[in-house]
Amino acid sequence: MPTRNPNDGTEAMTLSRTHSRYRWLLAGIMLALLAGCGERAAGGAGAAGTAASEAPVADGALIPKPARLQPAPGVFRFTAATPVLAADAAAEAVARQFAGFLQTSGLPVPEIGVGEPVDGAIHFRLDPAFDAASPEAYTLEAGPDGVEVIAGDSAGLFYGAVTLWQLATANAGDGDGPDGIAIAAMRIDDAPRFGWRGFMLDSARHFQSVEEIRKLLDAMALHKLNTFHWHLTDDQGWRIEIKRYPKLTEVGACRIPAGDGGIDPATGAPRPYCGFYTQDQIREVVAYAAERHITVVPELDIPGHATAAIAAYPELGTTDRALKPVGEWGVFENLFNTEEATMVFLENVLTEMIALFPGEYVHIGGDEAVKDQWQASARVQARMRELGAKDEMAMQGLMVERLEKFLAGHGKRLIGWDEILEAELPASATVMSWRGIEGGIEAARKGHDVVMSPSSDLYLDYLQTGSPDEPPGRPATITVDEVYAFEPVPDALEAGQRRHILGLQANMWTEHTRFDARLEHNLFPRLAAVAETGWTPAADKDWDDFRRRLPVQLQRYRRLDIGYAKTPFQVQAVADDDRAAGTATIELDNPLGYEIRYTTDGSAPDAASPLYRAPLQQPLPVEVKAAAFFDGRPLAEPQAFAFDAASLLTRSDEQLATCPDVGRLLLRLEDDGPADGERAIFNVTIFYPCWQWNDADLDGIGALKVRLGRIPYYFQLAHDEPHRRFEPARSAHGELLVHGGGCDGMPLATVPMPAAPDADGFVEIDAPLAQAGGRQDLCIRVSGDTRPTMWVVDRVSLVPAAAAPVEADAAAR
Template sequence: MKLRHILLLLALLPVTAIAATPADTAGAKAPLSLIPAPASLVRGEGAFSLLADTPLVAADPRAARVARQFAGLMQRSRGIALQVGDAATGEAPAIEFRMTPMTPDASPEAYSLDVSPQRVVVAAGDARGLFYGAVTLWQLATTEVNDGAATRIPALRIDDAPRFAWRGLMLDSARHFQSVDEIKQLLDAMARHKLNTFHWHLTDDQGWRLQIRKYPELTAIGGCRIPAGDGGIDPRTGRPVPYCGFYTQDEVRDIVRYAGERHITVVPEIDIPGHAQAAVATYPRLGSVDGPSPVSSEWGVHKYLFNADEDTFAFLEDVLAEVAELFPGRYVHIGGDEAVKDQWKASPKVQARMRALGVADEAQLQGYFVERMARFLAARGKRVIGWDEILEDDLPADAAVMSWRGIEGGTEAARKGHDVVMAPVSHLYLDYLQTDSPDEPPGRPTLIPLRKAYDFEPVPAALTAAQARHILGLQANVWTEHMRTFERVEHAFFPRIAAVAETGWSPRARKDYDDFLARLPAQLRRYRAFGIDYAQTPFAVRIEGAREPSRATLRVAMSTPLQLGEIRYTTDGSAPTTDSPRYRQPLSLPLPAQVAAAAFVDGRALAEPTSRRFDAASLLQREDEALAMCSQGLMLRLEDDGPPEGPRAIYNIDIFNPCWLWRDAPLGGIAAVEVRAGRIPYYFQLAGDEPNRKFRPARSAHGELELRNGCEGDLLASVPLPAAPGDDGFITLRAPLSAGQRASANLCIVFTGDTRPAMWAVDRVTLRRGAP
């Protein structure tokens, strides 16, 4: 029976039949923490003992290379230096990496893994499959906490192959730049998750990051921007400080080579015809409006488009010719998203060009761009892929679609016979935050928690079996507007990358979220071994305190977003350990109180301990992260614009309706409300959505701070705003309340007036007793 048929049959069996775990002499067998879950796993009896002198055997040069990669993984994670040879010594236990013939219809990424007490054999017909078998073996060797000399690998048989051919991640290097070493760290992590496609977003309105030898100004000019606000000013000299960065072609070749050694294909993206401001800033003749424009320092949807002149197409073809030479993979991504057509509509020159080309409207003009670029790249052995907006006009038959606005575009494309990669914003945009914790970094507070990412199904139910074959796979995307550091990039990717990997690899019938969670702690240990700064927030303990009716005691509740592990806590200021009391129900504590807590699995904390101190004053104070928004027009978690380096304040703001709400604020006996506020740039391009921004009318020169009972309720207090904040970037405004206020209110804080290009943001609200 052919391998793919065996795997299909096994994938349809009940999970319990695949992962049967009969008892061994040591009792019930521990679960195997493999991510992604393999297609078929059958447990055996006993275990193989991996020691520092266990030989790695590989007769084929391709197998020897994989064996060395396995040895490198073990060196990094277990600290043992395994040696690779071409034959075993005597009857001693050994690990063999074996190339075997494969059937014509077998996946080149398929492998088998046999573990017995005397021998381990990893076999595959292609180096790709053998590498993924080595990754599985490495995971088996790092499932348990092991501080001894021997690592026990349980006896088993695995037959495995991926469900989807495209298992990808996209990284935006245009908004914020990552170093070559950081890119390589991400590629390493992708390989350890059996992900095989790195989509690299290299050009946008905020930066052109790829060296093009024929057009050196693209990186000299287009590769630099002046950040908005204080972040773009040297505080010592007052001069602009540009944010620059690009990858030389030698660096790109190095990254492509490095990825290839880990069986990862790099797909470059050159965005056409929109997201073009960096290119137009470099060469204004390429644009659709007269006059120069700077490289953008703002986020959002911009209006700059390439024009349709022959000179512009010659430029784009020159660029893509160098791209095609640099990236040996089959696909080149040409963007196509968010190409707001306002400039084309307003340009007499573009309208004349449309008439000359015989295109009926702006959507057809974008279709002309796609068709022409596809034809040019096809002549160089490449295939075009673009975001789902390219479906707005007829596509070349060979063009593929990446569906980001949902699955609808992918469904339409598959029905039309186009190959599809599913990357919907609803489930796979990992720059969206993963918890509602106040400790989340800047980003888009629309939540994509781990479970939502895990539950995504790439194949729409509406497709026929023939149409479903056009779904190449899935991809998670990270856009880096709010990621000044690589630590934030890692926070976004990890651990949700594990959920994406399992969806891309494992048979649908093998997916089980609860089982995935049980396997996740071992994966976190692997992250720590490789220095990955994974997100703490899904595992960190949330500590919430509320005053009890006696007012002398506090009710303290604890939880974790993933509800994984046992919460252990202390109240004496010490750090929690596995010997600390286990949290089972809310605590009643006298004021003041100090609580620290962490969640533990297998004796290890999943995240750093959380610590909170409560006293009478803290219960009358709220940071902005603990305040609600009056509406959800466009909620963002934004970073302050300064200082240029180091930590900055973070604000939750609905930029369509800046309005902060303290629900049920205890106003009994409160004489005044103090609001600490900061000022940040209003650095958003919102295209057609800009009119949705609400500005409340100001009654004085610089507007007012208003306190209301509810978002549209009665005015409780009003204080004039200054022209600017203090030298530290903040102001503290004290708004007296009239006597006889109600015991509680939904305290709404707003700022009146249109202060663009800057805006006020709440940092902290404090209720003050005593005289106003």
């Protein structure tokens, strides 16, 4: 599963604050200032839309933007009494789906009938003579006397229904009113730019219920996404029932999570994490997707990411060690072996999968297959000689070639991650380019079809803002606008090669995503940006226009109970304090550039509050309340930021920098306990845990108070293991190390660590500082091997000299 390559430059991105200002990100308490008004006051049902009596949104704030929209005079009024008619039974099915969209959204649901169009009606019609290059094309024409949706294929008619639903939800007010929902008159002639508009979900690391999968498929359809890539097998779990091999789910579908998360708090016994989809459930999902014109592409990952399968059937592996599905993350060396019996096993598994998934493609993975076990195996080396494979990558290529022929014999096409290019690749194989776009360029030049899915732009487990309210994940940040800016067709390709770019796909890996709420936070609204890139002509894409339409899309998410990320629509605060003067310079920012309004008098900001234009110079203490606004309405609940002399002496791990030259693979990690519910979250660089407070003002400071937690080191690094570093311990349990002037600077404190944290999972260490003073970059580390557990910083406070503890044995030596 291509998610964890530490050499990927995007992994080295951090949340570090390398300048001298006090970076106060969402400091203080977030207040629900609009209590009693609920979601509506913060951009709820009436916030981004328009009441029925008002003028409708002229273009419906459609996402994705149609290929062609021509406004017309007048308005169509839609109520529960509006006739919805279909020309025939096939069109009636789409009309009923449209009614279902309305019902799910809490809008008036009309009666559906079959018949010719009449004044004041909505009419759906399939026209065999409809001239379009794509079966997904449609025409929608709305005027004062009615709406007609026409297409040549049911897929196109379906997308026309989606557009009409969006028009209705754009203009639905608080009560819809006696005059109904207003839809501006217009003509839309629409078709997608790409045929592959995909989303991949990893169900192997964390398992989602069928109900959540159905909810995501609904959301995909209403974004006009048409390909659901389902990652079903990996080291941590095998999630699809294969009747011929029952142990794949009996054994391979359960793992023991690392640390306290894998222990039953009541009994102390191991607590497995299990889950798989029965074949009946798979059929249900596939049928549900097909009704929404979504093709499901299953993935069977080979030859790596195979630990769960080998744990179930050890004869498939290349090691004598007993394996079990792993409770760790990273890159593992366990590969399927190269024996004929193993290839037959894979073909047998594919036979059952083919019967379940009627789509054109089957994904065979091919990524991150570390070849150490193959290199060490005399039998694999002999097998390579038998088959004429010059090296291990060529051996993997022979496996891919065999499976390609097998799939072709069953009317299927093979697709794999871009590593499959490293060996001879069958001409019909399709490449999914995740390690940047270079693999896609190479594949297209060789005549292979390509789906662009670069980790640098389209990985949705990456965080989307620098807010501490972001859930666990990889703090390399991919913002909504960065997703929107991605262009799937590289300029480097010649005109004749560009036709091989089938489209794009966003990927959601779930190592750090235990809850459905976190999953939806990660996906939305970034999936809307993916959808527009996949559908809208490149020349018509416009970030500022998309940003204008996005608040209405949030309204749709609320109607559908989609837990979209609030963080891109919140305000962040940055404070630069002048301790001597007793003042603070406060900068406010919204990640997407919406206008900010604020107050300093304790009141909630509204559309009449001061507009933020420049940093605020304020005496301490001060409380700033701020919210991002669009069209006079807040996009999220206002937040309060309280600054005083004491709070400005503390930084959380999110506010600390990573130490220079050790920022590789910074992760936002969750604690391992409690077993259920919310857990503490820490930012940590796993190759060398190290935190830095840059330009700390140490005048008058006598000590640091450092709060730390401890979590399992649950990562396998394969060939990057030698890059893992730590400072040798000089005492039984290691020491808290504090240096001034950076990690190579002067030692300021060395404090022995306890054997274990306190009962709450944390420990606070007082570290008197030697020779402190002036402004310095404070480097904070804990010595000792990070395996099996590592200390992680939760927060650091500067303690004034008058209040600092004096412990001679804790001072730097």
